[in-house]
Amino acid sequence: MRLFSRVFSGVLLLLPAVRAIYKDEAYQNDWHLALIGASIPSSTFFHRPALDAKASLIYTLTSRSILAAINPRDGSIVWRHLLGDGTSSGVARKAEGAVIAAVDREVKAFDAIDGKLIWETTFAGRVKDLQVIGGSTAIVLFENGSVTKVSGGKIVWESPAIDGKDIPQSLSFQGNNVFGLYQQPSKGLRIATIPAETGKLSSSSISASIQPMDKIYSSASVVVWTENSMSQIKFLVLGAKSPAISVAAPEGVVDIKFQASGKTLLVHYETEDKSWAEVYGLDQTKGSVNNLYSLDANAARSAFSVTESGSETYITWTLPNGESFLYGSKSADVLDSYTSDSHNSGDVSVLSAISEIIPKPEKKYAVRTFIATSSPGFHGNTYLVRNGKAIWSRPESLVSVTASAWVELLDPAAEEVAEELDVEVHKSVVGAYVHRLARHAHELVTYGPDWLASIPGRVMDAFLSNEIKEEKSGKWRDFFGFRKYAVVATREGGLVALDVGRKGAIVWEVSLVSSKDAGQWQGVQQIYEVGKGTVGVVTYGGEYWEVDAFEGKVLTKAPIGGRIKSSTILERGGKSKVVMVVLEGSTITLLPPGATLGEPAYIVVRGDAGDLNGLRVDNITLATVKTWDFVPQPTEEIHSVINRPAYDPIASIGKVLGDRSVMYKYINKNLITIIATNPSHSSATIYILESVSGVIVHSAVHAGADTTKPITATMSENWLVYSYFGAEEVNGEPAAKGYHLVVSELFESRSPNYRGPLATAQMYSALAGEIGRPHVLSHSYIFPAEISSLGVTTTKQGITTREVLAMMPWSSSIIALPKRLLDPRRPVDRDPNEAEREEGLMKYAPVLEIDPRSVLNHKRELLGITDIVTTPAQLESTSIIFAYGGDLFGTRVTPSMPFDVLGKEFSKIQLVGTILALGVGVGFVAPMVRRKQINQRWLTLS
């Protein structure tokens, strides 16, 4: 036995130390949706990356502060950069061979071709507007009203605001002058004129009665604003000495937008159900504005774009249904119109549309329009239309996924028969008999000559492609269970099912909000798989939706009766699952309505005073009784609470050591981890708490932990992993500066083969405090990168070793760390002895290096991931991973190698070839052997 184990451990050591990505599996098993978010209309444009470039790219700055270059040919992202924390807005402008973007307090210029940074400047104030005045020189308007000229990253001049009370609006550049537009609190507009060379400011102001909902717009040649809550529109041509021109706005207008390019100004009116535009021409010398033409009203929530191409100015009008019209700048004649082949559902509004127009001979035009849309629940989806044909689309609304749930697909072998049998049960005897006969007849057809004839083809496929063609689709799972649906909710209230096994394909989309109540939408609290193929969605606003997870049909929608604080799902034996919802005021409701609680439940909720409460929920009255109260230290606040994954099977209750003794794991599914931070003293305290009794079983204080950087944790089995940034000095003692990754593992007792005081107990109750005290082993490692979120792999039986998945935001990647590497039993300051070696323990090394082969996303760059969720496949070796929050990423991993499936390295052709070669060899040798045997007999006899 011992010999065997020694040989076996030797074999284990021969295996590669890390599970890595094979070159031929990269991009096959994993998928990635690189998302950027909703484009900011004024910061989205077509632009030639270089003066001599043949084709232009789409550049856009989004509300997630991502500046991206999109290839208009196929919608792929050429480059992108995250410029802020994803919450601040900004501006992006085209420059010669560059794009200059300002987000928050930073202005950055990027090479338009490859996205390399050219220069960056950080200012004291936040940027309001920015204009490029040639080359890579920019004028920047700040929120404090001052104006600065920046050239090549260097400040040329600064011009302070005339009046600190003015609210800066926008910046225009014409000729050699910069015009700063300010709204004066005393009902006026101030236009500051600054020569771009000198920065010497002069200003003039005009009175204007601008209300909060009024709009102010300025372009290079004109300032337009509305007065008295959009009842009047005023034009002022910049650079001319004439007074403002006033035009009355139509009745019933809810929104007015302006767009200008060169000498053309477009005023876009929106009413509740209609939209149209008036086109004006500007006369620079006279300072006059004359109406060129007006367009007839059409569907509401459309978008216009004014595009210059050569010497002409074109106007494109895109309707929500995808229809678009092209006009010239002279008359309302339609130059070209494009009907759409896409059938958008009714509630779509066009957020923005930008066009690129190339006139062709014979009055033909090549028009490409990049359109950003918004519909209830889905904000910012984009697509490109070329001459009326949708070429590609990008599901940018999925950038704001906030919650997700896994949905198991159905087993075709079991379910199909079960369905049929179910039908037979509900029929009369004769009916059932007929049904069965019909079923068998049908099977005869299904598995008839056609099926037989297809066998050779299938076998050949299996040989040649090395890949089993998935026969099952839709709601039927594949043989290995690699396909699963992830139902995700966007922040805006959209519900989407993604097929994680099929490169994240969108299966269905449902909106949980309508355009009427979009304003009251508060977000999805959680999604649960409440039954086979059914998901339950709990919203913060107090609604419960049940949706068919395979088809996307809304089954039920019910009000819960109040704002939701938290919710959980309880398994109540068999198939039934109950969602328990805690409303504000700690009242409890069970979902679906009418569900009952079999036995009292114990839950943990956050208290209103920054504490954590344990509640006992009565099974009949649903009344709650507070069982315990966790109050952190007076200077501390609860940072986060982590519990074990809902599905976390443990294959073995102990850990077998090298000498065949067993360390028993301290397993308690009610353990939660509380991270409490103390910002004033820069420390973090980790508590492991038994959530039924409220007993703290373990705590650790980390002085010098930086509370401004992410502190994340994950739990599984009997262990906890967390990370924080540690300072160089802790309580006067020197320490290692950097990110720390700490692992704590809970055992029943210090000594092997001893299970502690509860070993002999038949049963014990956490309510009586009989939970024992775990023996906790911890190791701390230095990790080279910041970790923004942690996850852990799950497999069907829990036999496969686990891997800790860590999102490293700065290198935009997810790394898989084998649990074996983080083992707190790794011997410190000595080489492992023979027994430890047999266990696979290595000598403790304080630093964990990032092995690029464990980076799951390999060459892909993941931005904005906030959560990593995992689910088991049908194969024990495999865990399916899905990451969301910004980009979407999915893959599958085999932490202990794919031991239960033949990999791609198994060549069937080679196997058959070997057998054939052996057969041929035997064919040759057999006669020889036979002759020899015969000869032997005869010769010995003679």
Next chain:
Amino acid sequence: MASALDVQGTFAPSPFLPNPSTLPPSTSLTLTTTGTAKRTLIRRDNTFSFHDVPEGSYLLDVQCQTHQFAPLRVDVNGQGEVVVHQTFRGNEWRNKGEMKSYPIEIQPVRPIDYYIVREGFDPTKLLGSPMVLIALFSLVMIVMLPKLMDQMDPEFKAELEAQQRKGGANPVANFDVASFLAGTSSPAGGAAAGGKGKKN
């Protein structure tokens, strides 16, 4: 008032990276210490600059898709100086490593390879394995030995054959366990005579 200055440097050509312009545009650098974290991107001219870095002791890391870089310790002191040291992760912060020049010159430690290439079927490798070598050797011996015997001196050969005939029948090989246990034959002589006969 705490002084703040810019920390600058370049990506220098090195054997692993002859042309730093090939680094991806997402290559970023971070300057971290307790309470702050600054991040910047590599510039088109392969330089980088952190703007307005307050006085303090920082850890400089480079995140890159194609190459790995060693961490550096950057100290910005009150006199407006920037001092750069090589550092090692897990090092006590007061132990400074080798001092580096300023402006910082950054060179990669090694290129990153994310993938392992699957080992396919390789006949030369197969022939190199000891098992196959042993098999081949014995095969060769089976074929060659009789030929060797033929080429031997006839007298010596006859002698060898005679020897084989005399004691050649290995007493152990023909040892009849059943009869030995039954006590029907003497262990030495009986076996040689009885072995075959009994079986047939």
